Amino acid sequence: ADGGTIFLDEIGELPAEAQVALLRVLQEREIERVGSSHPIPVDVRVLAASNRDLEAAVEGGTFREDLYYRLNVFPIRLPPLRERVEDIPILVEYLVDRYAKQVGKSIRNIEKRTLQLLQAYDWPGNVRELQNVIERAIVLVEGETFAIDDSWLTTKRSKVTNGTARPVTSLANGEKELIEAALAESEGRVSGARGAAAKLGIPRQTLEWKIRALKIDKLTFRKR
Structure with a gap:
Protein backbone atom coordinates (compact mmCIF):
# COMPACT_ATOMS: atom_id res chain seq x y z
CA ALA A 1 0.00 0.00 0.00
CA ASN A 72 -11.05 10.82 12.80
CA VAL A 73 -9.39 13.46 10.62
CA PHE A 74 -12.15 13.80 8.04
CA PRO A 75 -15.24 11.88 9.19
CA ILE A 76 -18.05 11.05 6.76
CA ARG A 77 -21.33 9.79 8.17
CA LEU A 78 -23.27 7.54 5.83
CA PRO A 79 -26.93 7.57 6.94
CA PRO A 80 -28.64 4.20 7.39
CA LEU A 81 -30.90 3.02 4.60
CA ARG A 82 -34.07 3.97 6.48
CA GLU A 83 -32.94 7.62 6.36
CA ARG A 84 -32.41 7.67 2.59
CA VAL A 85 -35.54 6.08 1.21
CA GLU A 86 -35.06 7.90 -2.09
CA ASP A 87 -31.95 5.76 -2.74
CA ILE A 88 -33.82 2.45 -2.46
CA PRO A 89 -35.19 2.32 -6.05
CA ILE A 90 -31.69 2.93 -7.45
CA LEU A 91 -30.16 0.27 -5.19
CA VAL A 92 -32.93 -2.21 -6.00
CA GLU A 93 -32.47 -1.72 -9.74
CA TYR A 94 -28.71 -2.24 -9.44
CA LEU A 95 -28.97 -5.30 -7.18
CA VAL A 96 -31.71 -6.94 -9.24
CA ASP A 97 -29.58 -6.59 -12.37
CA ARG A 98 -26.49 -7.86 -10.55
CA TYR A 99 -28.05 -10.98 -9.03
CA ALA A 100 -30.14 -11.76 -12.11
CA LYS A 101 -26.97 -11.87 -14.21
CA GLN A 102 -25.34 -14.18 -11.67
CA VAL A 103 -28.10 -16.78 -12.05
CA GLY A 104 -28.68 -16.21 -15.75
CA LYS A 105 -32.13 -14.64 -15.50
CA SER A 106 -33.61 -11.74 -17.46
CA ILE A 107 -35.56 -9.33 -15.25
CA ARG A 108 -37.12 -6.48 -17.23
CA ASN A 109 -39.56 -5.00 -14.71
CA ILE A 110 -39.81 -4.31 -10.99
CA GLU A 111 -43.27 -4.58 -9.50
CA LYS A 112 -44.53 -1.21 -8.24
CA ARG A 113 -45.94 -2.70 -5.03
CA THR A 114 -42.58 -4.32 -4.32
CA LEU A 115 -40.83 -0.94 -4.50
CA GLN A 116 -43.44 0.52 -2.15
CA LEU A 117 -42.88 -2.31 0.34
CA LEU A 118 -39.11 -1.92 0.20
CA GLN A 119 -39.34 1.84 0.75
CA ALA A 120 -41.77 1.46 3.65
CA TYR A 121 -39.58 -1.05 5.52
CA ASP A 122 -37.14 0.28 8.16
CA TRP A 123 -34.20 -2.05 7.28
CA PRO A 124 -32.63 -2.81 10.67
CA GLY A 125 -29.98 -4.83 8.80
CA ASN A 126 -29.25 -1.90 6.47
CA VAL A 127 -27.97 -2.49 2.91
CA ARG A 128 -26.81 -6.06 3.65
CA GLU A 129 -30.38 -7.00 4.55
CA LEU A 130 -31.65 -5.44 1.32
CA GLN A 131 -29.07 -7.46 -0.62
CA ASN A 132 -30.20 -10.69 1.05
CA VAL A 133 -33.89 -10.04 0.35
CA ILE A 134 -33.24 -9.26 -3.31
CA GLU A 135 -30.91 -12.22 -3.83
CA ARG A 136 -33.48 -14.54 -2.27
CA ALA A 137 -36.25 -13.13 -4.47
CA ILE A 138 -34.14 -13.48 -7.62
CA VAL A 139 -33.67 -17.19 -6.93
CA LEU A 140 -37.43 -17.69 -6.55
CA VAL A 141 -38.78 -15.30 -9.19
CA GLU A 142 -40.36 -16.73 -12.32
CA GLY A 143 -40.78 -14.61 -15.41
CA GLU A 144 -39.38 -11.17 -16.15
CA THR A 145 -41.00 -9.14 -13.36
CA PHE A 146 -39.20 -8.82 -10.03
CA ALA A 147 -41.40 -9.10 -6.95
CA ILE A 148 -41.02 -10.10 -3.31
CA ASP A 149 -43.27 -11.81 -0.81
CA ASP A 150 -44.37 -9.05 1.57
CA SER A 151 -44.46 -11.54 4.45
CA TRP A 152 -40.65 -11.54 4.43
CA LEU A 153 -40.58 -7.90 5.50
CA THR A 154 -43.66 -8.02 7.73
CA THR A 155 -42.18 -10.91 9.68
CA LYS A 156 -38.88 -9.14 10.11
CA ARG A 157 -40.56 -5.94 11.25
CA SER A 158 -42.67 -7.76 13.82
CA LYS A 159 -39.55 -9.49 15.09
CA VAL A 160 -37.86 -6.14 15.66
CA THR A 161 -40.81 -4.30 17.16
CA ASN A 162 -42.57 -7.03 19.10
CA GLY A 163 -39.67 -9.31 19.92
CA THR A 164 -41.48 -12.31 18.45
CA ALA A 165 -39.65 -14.65 16.11
CA ARG A 166 -41.00 -16.86 13.36
CA PRO A 167 -41.68 -20.48 14.32
CA VAL A 168 -38.80 -22.79 13.55
CA THR A 169 -41.03 -24.86 11.27
CA SER A 170 -41.83 -21.80 9.13
CA LEU A 171 -38.15 -20.96 8.80
CA ALA A 172 -37.36 -24.53 7.81
CA ASN A 173 -40.16 -24.61 5.24
CA GLY A 174 -39.03 -21.33 3.71
CA GLU A 175 -35.44 -22.51 3.53
CA LYS A 176 -36.50 -25.80 1.98
CA GLU A 177 -38.45 -24.00 -0.75
CA LEU A 178 -35.46 -21.77 -1.47
CA ILE A 179 -33.07 -24.71 -1.75
CA GLU A 180 -35.46 -26.72 -3.91
CA ALA A 181 -35.88 -23.75 -6.26
CA ALA A 182 -32.10 -23.46 -6.61
CA LEU A 183 -31.77 -27.22 -7.21
CA ALA A 184 -34.48 -27.06 -9.86
CA GLU A 185 -32.64 -24.27 -11.69
CA SER A 186 -29.33 -26.11 -11.48
CA GLU A 187 -30.93 -29.44 -12.47
CA GLY A 188 -29.86 -31.05 -9.23
CA ARG A 189 -26.25 -29.87 -9.34
CA VAL A 190 -24.89 -28.63 -6.02
CA SER A 191 -21.32 -27.60 -6.84
CA GLY A 192 -19.81 -25.66 -9.72
CA ALA A 193 -20.39 -22.19 -11.11
CA ARG A 194 -23.97 -23.05 -12.09
CA GLY A 195 -24.67 -25.25 -9.09
CA ALA A 196 -27.25 -24.60 -6.39
CA ALA A 197 -24.62 -23.60 -3.82
CA ALA A 198 -23.35 -20.81 -6.09
CA LYS A 199 -26.89 -19.62 -6.78
CA LEU A 200 -27.61 -19.43 -3.06
CA GLY A 201 -24.23 -17.91 -2.23
CA ILE A 202 -23.28 -20.52 0.37
CA PRO A 203 -20.46 -23.12 0.58
CA ARG A 204 -21.15 -26.50 -1.03
CA GLN A 205 -20.60 -28.32 2.27
CA THR A 206 -23.19 -26.12 3.99
CA LEU A 207 -25.76 -26.78 1.28
CA GLU A 208 -25.12 -30.53 1.38
CA TRP A 209 -25.70 -30.48 5.13
CA LYS A 210 -28.95 -28.53 4.73
CA ILE A 211 -30.16 -30.90 2.01
CA ARG A 212 -29.67 -33.85 4.35
CA ALA A 213 -31.18 -32.04 7.34
CA LEU A 214 -34.28 -30.98 5.38
CA LYS A 215 -34.55 -34.42 3.73
CA ILE A 216 -34.45 -33.06 0.19
CA ASP A 217 -33.95 -35.59 -2.60
CA LYS A 218 -31.72 -33.72 -5.04
CA LEU A 219 -31.90 -36.60 -7.53
CA THR A 220 -35.49 -35.67 -8.35
CA PHE A 221 -34.28 -32.39 -9.87
CA ARG A 222 -31.88 -34.00 -12.33
CA LYS A 223 -32.81 -34.24 -15.99
CA ARG A 224 -33.45 -37.75 -17.15
Whole structure:
Protein backbone atom coordinates (compact mmCIF):
# COMPACT_ATOMS: atom_id res chain seq x y z
CA ALA A 1 0.00 0.00 0.00
CA ASP A 2 3.04 2.30 0.12
CA GLY A 3 2.29 5.36 -1.97
CA GLY A 4 -1.39 4.47 -2.18
CA THR A 5 -4.54 4.02 -0.12
CA ILE A 6 -5.57 1.23 2.24
CA PHE A 7 -9.17 0.65 3.34
CA LEU A 8 -9.80 -0.84 6.79
CA ASP A 9 -13.37 -2.08 7.11
CA GLU A 10 -15.07 -2.72 10.47
CA ILE A 11 -12.28 -0.90 12.29
CA GLY A 12 -14.34 -1.02 15.49
CA GLU A 13 -13.80 -4.80 15.68
CA LEU A 14 -10.00 -4.48 15.78
CA PRO A 15 -8.47 -6.28 18.81
CA ALA A 16 -6.61 -4.20 21.39
CA GLU A 17 -3.16 -5.46 20.31
CA ALA A 18 -3.85 -4.63 16.68
CA GLN A 19 -5.07 -1.16 17.68
CA VAL A 20 -1.69 -0.50 19.31
CA ALA A 21 0.17 -1.68 16.21
CA LEU A 22 -1.99 0.40 13.87
CA LEU A 23 -1.57 3.50 16.03
CA ARG A 24 2.20 3.12 15.88
CA VAL A 25 2.14 2.85 12.09
CA LEU A 26 -0.03 5.95 11.80
CA GLN A 27 2.14 7.96 14.18
CA GLU A 28 5.59 6.84 13.06
CA ARG A 29 4.73 6.24 9.40
CA GLU A 30 6.85 3.13 9.36
CA ILE A 31 6.43 -0.62 9.66
CA GLU A 32 8.58 -3.60 10.55
CA ARG A 33 8.32 -6.91 8.75
CA VAL A 34 7.72 -10.00 10.87
CA GLY A 35 11.06 -11.24 12.18
CA SER A 36 12.86 -8.01 11.28
CA SER A 37 14.00 -5.12 13.46
CA HIS A 38 14.56 -2.68 10.60
CA PRO A 39 11.84 -0.03 10.20
CA ILE A 40 10.52 0.59 6.69
CA PRO A 41 9.09 4.06 5.93
CA VAL A 42 5.60 4.03 4.40
CA ASP A 43 3.50 6.75 2.86
CA VAL A 44 -0.09 5.59 2.83
CA ARG A 45 -3.53 7.14 3.10
CA VAL A 46 -5.82 5.23 5.47
CA LEU A 47 -9.59 5.02 5.04
CA ALA A 48 -11.50 3.31 7.84
CA ALA A 49 -15.15 2.36 8.22
CA SER A 50 -17.28 1.05 11.05
CA ASN A 51 -20.95 0.37 11.68
CA ARG A 52 -20.36 0.83 15.40
CA ASP A 53 -20.49 4.06 17.38
CA LEU A 54 -16.76 4.53 17.93
CA GLU A 55 -17.25 7.37 20.40
CA ALA A 56 -19.33 5.03 22.54
CA ALA A 57 -16.66 2.35 22.11
CA VAL A 58 -14.03 4.81 23.35
CA GLU A 59 -16.17 5.62 26.38
CA GLY A 60 -16.72 1.91 26.98
CA GLY A 61 -12.99 1.22 26.84
CA THR A 62 -13.10 -1.13 23.84
CA PHE A 63 -11.50 1.30 21.38
CA ARG A 64 -8.41 3.42 22.00
CA GLU A 65 -9.09 7.13 22.28
CA ASP A 66 -5.76 8.12 20.72
CA LEU A 67 -6.39 5.84 17.73
CA TYR A 68 -9.90 7.23 17.35
CA TYR A 69 -8.64 10.81 17.08
CA ARG A 70 -5.80 9.75 14.80
CA LEU A 71 -8.32 8.21 12.38
CA ASN A 72 -11.05 10.82 12.80
CA VAL A 73 -9.39 13.46 10.62
CA PHE A 74 -12.15 13.80 8.04
CA PRO A 75 -15.24 11.88 9.19
CA ILE A 76 -18.05 11.05 6.76
CA ARG A 77 -21.33 9.79 8.17
CA LEU A 78 -23.27 7.54 5.83
CA PRO A 79 -26.93 7.57 6.94
CA PRO A 80 -28.64 4.20 7.39
CA LEU A 81 -30.90 3.02 4.60
CA ARG A 82 -34.07 3.97 6.48
CA GLU A 83 -32.94 7.62 6.36
CA ARG A 84 -32.41 7.67 2.59
CA VAL A 85 -35.54 6.08 1.21
CA GLU A 86 -35.06 7.90 -2.09
CA ASP A 87 -31.95 5.76 -2.74
CA ILE A 88 -33.82 2.45 -2.46
CA PRO A 89 -35.19 2.32 -6.05
CA ILE A 90 -31.69 2.93 -7.45
CA LEU A 91 -30.16 0.27 -5.19
CA VAL A 92 -32.93 -2.21 -6.00
CA GLU A 93 -32.47 -1.72 -9.74
CA TYR A 94 -28.71 -2.24 -9.44
CA LEU A 95 -28.97 -5.30 -7.18
CA VAL A 96 -31.71 -6.94 -9.24
CA ASP A 97 -29.58 -6.59 -12.37
CA ARG A 98 -26.49 -7.86 -10.55
CA TYR A 99 -28.05 -10.98 -9.03
CA ALA A 100 -30.14 -11.76 -12.11
CA LYS A 101 -26.97 -11.87 -14.21
CA GLN A 102 -25.34 -14.18 -11.67
CA VAL A 103 -28.10 -16.78 -12.05
CA GLY A 104 -28.68 -16.21 -15.75
CA LYS A 105 -32.13 -14.64 -15.50
CA SER A 106 -33.61 -11.74 -17.46
CA ILE A 107 -35.56 -9.33 -15.25
CA ARG A 108 -37.12 -6.48 -17.23
CA ASN A 109 -39.56 -5.00 -14.71
CA ILE A 110 -39.81 -4.31 -10.99
CA GLU A 111 -43.27 -4.58 -9.50
CA LYS A 112 -44.53 -1.21 -8.24
CA ARG A 113 -45.94 -2.70 -5.03
CA THR A 114 -42.58 -4.32 -4.32
CA LEU A 115 -40.83 -0.94 -4.50
CA GLN A 116 -43.44 0.52 -2.15
CA LEU A 117 -42.88 -2.31 0.34
CA LEU A 118 -39.11 -1.92 0.20
CA GLN A 119 -39.34 1.84 0.75
CA ALA A 120 -41.77 1.46 3.65
CA TYR A 121 -39.58 -1.05 5.52
CA ASP A 122 -37.14 0.28 8.16
CA TRP A 123 -34.20 -2.05 7.28
CA PRO A 124 -32.63 -2.81 10.67
CA GLY A 125 -29.98 -4.83 8.80
CA ASN A 126 -29.25 -1.90 6.47
CA VAL A 127 -27.97 -2.49 2.91
CA ARG A 128 -26.81 -6.06 3.65
CA GLU A 129 -30.38 -7.00 4.55
CA LEU A 130 -31.65 -5.44 1.32
CA GLN A 131 -29.07 -7.46 -0.62
CA ASN A 132 -30.20 -10.69 1.05
CA VAL A 133 -33.89 -10.04 0.35
CA ILE A 134 -33.24 -9.26 -3.31
CA GLU A 135 -30.91 -12.22 -3.83
CA ARG A 136 -33.48 -14.54 -2.27
CA ALA A 137 -36.25 -13.13 -4.47
CA ILE A 138 -34.14 -13.48 -7.62
CA VAL A 139 -33.67 -17.19 -6.93
CA LEU A 140 -37.43 -17.69 -6.55
CA VAL A 141 -38.78 -15.30 -9.19
CA GLU A 142 -40.36 -16.73 -12.32
CA GLY A 143 -40.78 -14.61 -15.41
CA GLU A 144 -39.38 -11.17 -16.15
CA THR A 145 -41.00 -9.14 -13.36
CA PHE A 146 -39.20 -8.82 -10.03
CA ALA A 147 -41.40 -9.10 -6.95
CA ILE A 148 -41.02 -10.10 -3.31
CA ASP A 149 -43.27 -11.81 -0.81
CA ASP A 150 -44.37 -9.05 1.57
CA SER A 151 -44.46 -11.54 4.45
CA TRP A 152 -40.65 -11.54 4.43
CA LEU A 153 -40.58 -7.90 5.50
CA THR A 154 -43.66 -8.02 7.73
CA THR A 155 -42.18 -10.91 9.68
CA LYS A 156 -38.88 -9.14 10.11
CA ARG A 157 -40.56 -5.94 11.25
CA SER A 158 -42.67 -7.76 13.82
CA LYS A 159 -39.55 -9.49 15.09
CA VAL A 160 -37.86 -6.14 15.66
CA THR A 161 -40.81 -4.30 17.16
CA ASN A 162 -42.57 -7.03 19.10
CA GLY A 163 -39.67 -9.31 19.92
CA THR A 164 -41.48 -12.31 18.45
CA ALA A 165 -39.65 -14.65 16.11
CA ARG A 166 -41.00 -16.86 13.36
CA PRO A 167 -41.68 -20.48 14.32
CA VAL A 168 -38.80 -22.79 13.55
CA THR A 169 -41.03 -24.86 11.27
CA SER A 170 -41.83 -21.80 9.13
CA LEU A 171 -38.15 -20.96 8.80
CA ALA A 172 -37.36 -24.53 7.81
CA ASN A 173 -40.16 -24.61 5.24
CA GLY A 174 -39.03 -21.33 3.71
CA GLU A 175 -35.44 -22.51 3.53
CA LYS A 176 -36.50 -25.80 1.98
CA GLU A 177 -38.45 -24.00 -0.75
CA LEU A 178 -35.46 -21.77 -1.47
CA ILE A 179 -33.07 -24.71 -1.75
CA GLU A 180 -35.46 -26.72 -3.91
CA ALA A 181 -35.88 -23.75 -6.26
CA ALA A 182 -32.10 -23.46 -6.61
CA LEU A 183 -31.77 -27.22 -7.21
CA ALA A 184 -34.48 -27.06 -9.86
CA GLU A 185 -32.64 -24.27 -11.69
CA SER A 186 -29.33 -26.11 -11.48
CA GLU A 187 -30.93 -29.44 -12.47
CA GLY A 188 -29.86 -31.05 -9.23
CA ARG A 189 -26.25 -29.87 -9.34
CA VAL A 190 -24.89 -28.63 -6.02
CA SER A 191 -21.32 -27.60 -6.84
CA GLY A 192 -19.81 -25.66 -9.72
CA ALA A 193 -20.39 -22.19 -11.11
CA ARG A 194 -23.97 -23.05 -12.09
CA GLY A 195 -24.67 -25.25 -9.09
CA ALA A 196 -27.25 -24.60 -6.39
CA ALA A 197 -24.62 -23.60 -3.82
CA ALA A 198 -23.35 -20.81 -6.09
CA LYS A 199 -26.89 -19.62 -6.78
CA LEU A 200 -27.61 -19.43 -3.06
CA GLY A 201 -24.23 -17.91 -2.23
CA ILE A 202 -23.28 -20.52 0.37
CA PRO A 203 -20.46 -23.12 0.58
CA ARG A 204 -21.15 -26.50 -1.03
CA GLN A 205 -20.60 -28.32 2.27
CA THR A 206 -23.19 -26.12 3.99
CA LEU A 207 -25.76 -26.78 1.28
CA GLU A 208 -25.12 -30.53 1.38
CA TRP A 209 -25.70 -30.48 5.13
CA LYS A 210 -28.95 -28.53 4.73
CA ILE A 211 -30.16 -30.90 2.01
CA ARG A 212 -29.67 -33.85 4.35
CA ALA A 213 -31.18 -32.04 7.34
CA LEU A 214 -34.28 -30.98 5.38
CA LYS A 215 -34.55 -34.42 3.73
CA ILE A 216 -34.45 -33.06 0.19
CA ASP A 217 -33.95 -35.59 -2.60
CA LYS A 218 -31.72 -33.72 -5.04
CA LEU A 219 -31.90 -36.60 -7.53
CA THR A 220 -35.49 -35.67 -8.35
CA PHE A 221 -34.28 -32.39 -9.87
CA ARG A 222 -31.88 -34.00 -12.33
CA LYS A 223 -32.81 -34.24 -15.99
CA ARG A 224 -33.45 -37.75 -17.15
